[in-house]
Amino acid sequence: MTRVAFLAPLKPPDHPEPSGDREMARLLLRALHRAGCEPSLASRLRMLDRHGDAGLEAALEREARTEAEALLSRYAGLPRPQRPDLVFTYHVHYKAPDVIGPALARGLGVPYVVAEGSRAPKRANGPWARFHALAEAALDAADLVLVLNEGDREMLERARPARQALAEFPPFLDTEAWPIAPRRPRDPAGPARLIAVAMMRQGDKLASYAALAQALAGLPEAVGWTLDIVGDGPARGEVEALFAPFGARARLHGLVSDRDALAALYAAADLLVWPAVNEAYGMVFLEAALQGCPALAGACGGVPGVVADGRTGVLTPPGDVAAFRDTLAGLVAEPARLALLSRHGPAFVQGRRSLAGAAERLRGLLSTTLEAASPRARAAGPA
Template sequence: MIPLAFYAPLKSPEDPVPSGDRTMARLLMRALRHAGFDPVLASDLRSLDIRGDGVLQAEIAGRADAETARLVASFRAEPAERRPRLWFTYHCYYKAPDLVGPRVAAALAIPYVVAEGSRAPKRAVGPWGHWHEAAEAALDRADHLFVMAPQDREALDRARPPRQTITDLPPFLDAERREFPLGAAAGSTEPDRPSGPLRLLAVAMMRPGDKLASYRLLAESLARLGTESDWSLDIVGDGPARGEVEAAFSAFGDRIRFHGAVPEPAGLVAFYRAADLLVWPAVNEAYGMVFLEAQATGCPVLAGREGGVPAVLRDGETGFLVAPRDAAAFAGRLRDLTERPAILAPMREAARRFVREERSLDGAAAILRAALGPLAAGAVREEPA
């Protein structure tokens, strides 16, 4: 196994608060092991600044200086065979730049790699100007970039230094493990759908910003259906905006059931399997791990066509995409499905097959192995004096 330093400046894979970002960090570490690497979490320093606070940025920068010095000394004290051969950073952008990895990689003369990095030129001026500069510097330094959100590709290609390589790494799921088993085996017979209302499901944290906007858009879409449409909605999630979310759905009475946070994967699987359709407008969503999780268990999805969401489902085959942030379009598709729920039946196996064949851990590991193997084995570029 090839030693590798792993770091996630936005949220550590060991953070206690569940999120899609934490899930993907953990999956990347698992895929790297599957690819023949031995990833060690180098640091849990979090560089996230959600407000554009210069004082906070200065404080984090000071901690990053100390963390960089600590890591360089620690790694240099290791026997040569145990020192990392690569530094791998997951998710670097203007609100959470990597202030540590580029300097440690330079000090150790090892390749520096970033997965899910993004460039935002419009943030060069303003409260995140300094953080934007740091994120750009890290991306410029990277020997290899993995693009996980397709919408990031154009800007990364445009600013790519000549020596840098860019590879697409579609979001993936380890659906063979117990967390999100694929459910019924391929070719098996699905049980008949019980009669009754269309069983809808939403799974998301309840926090201000884009998540709350998605909840409100979902509530508006349901209100457009009128009283003649037959449906029920289970909502799994919790957070500081729960009061606002409950208020948005208060008019629907017992059609809505709130279940709070469900941290155990087995509990989530039960909700996915019981649902006819996962519904989520996906306001400003990077791609949405929840869509892969639902499909892995055979639950089709309805989502807004925003960000990288089109990369994690097959429109018309494993679910449906509608115009982004368009309550009328979302409601129109929902109305059609309440009237013709049989449309969803063939999508259940198609959804499982999509995750199994096109978004698997094995596939991600193969991409990582092919890209990083030569980097780990070969010489790295020399740093300027």
């Protein structure tokens, strides 16, 4: 069994705050288990700098290097069969670089794998310059980069070291962990039932909520709709203010962490609506599709990897509120089209975006990476 030292510098999988990043970290741990690996969380250090704070970055880098040294010392005290065979890090970018992973892989003489790495050359100078350099160094050190967001591929390819492999690895869902709620057919005479599911925080999430409110406000009066909003966070007040003009048509449910309740909300909706401003991909699109709820989304980043345009939903140009509004009006007026999109969703997730499928792909990719690792490099680990 392959022993894996797992790291998630953006947000550890046991962090108390729910988010898509936390969920994907947890899913990757499950996929590693199912792929025949034995993963263990090597560190809970969160290397996150939201604002480009040079002092914070220096302190976090020192803490990470100290922790890496301590981990290497601990691993050196273990018999070789008990040491990690591979280091696996989820999500490396200029706001959350990985300092520990490359040091562990180098010290142990084992392969280093990154899932969802992104390069941002425009951040080479400015407030995140140091963290950008650390993220670039980590990505340069990786033997394998799993591309979850196809929007990252161009830059990853452009800077890829000759020995590094890039592999498509679309986001996925543990379908076995989700109940399947019965779909509630739409009343042809009633309004379209819309749903939005997202955390409420400043930045891109709030920008998506604002774009959604703008699109709804621009719909013709004849278009009937209701909107269920699921989510919570520090920007809840701003979100409430955005949707207050719609009165009872917009209902805020707060955070819904119970999957039975959330599945029922998806199953009761005709369409998930989310402009996806600067969205990496969005796990909610897979969750909704599993319940037969199609999506209307902005085609930003990796969103096309989780919304099959024309099959499980419809994509509009990123940032184009008018196109989003007009497409929404058209979909609401075509119940038969929504019903067709609904039918494709469950099979798409269960067949192409499931935990089982991700684990099988991961098994093959890691096996190839381990086989390609130099025996001489592997022997370079602590005796």
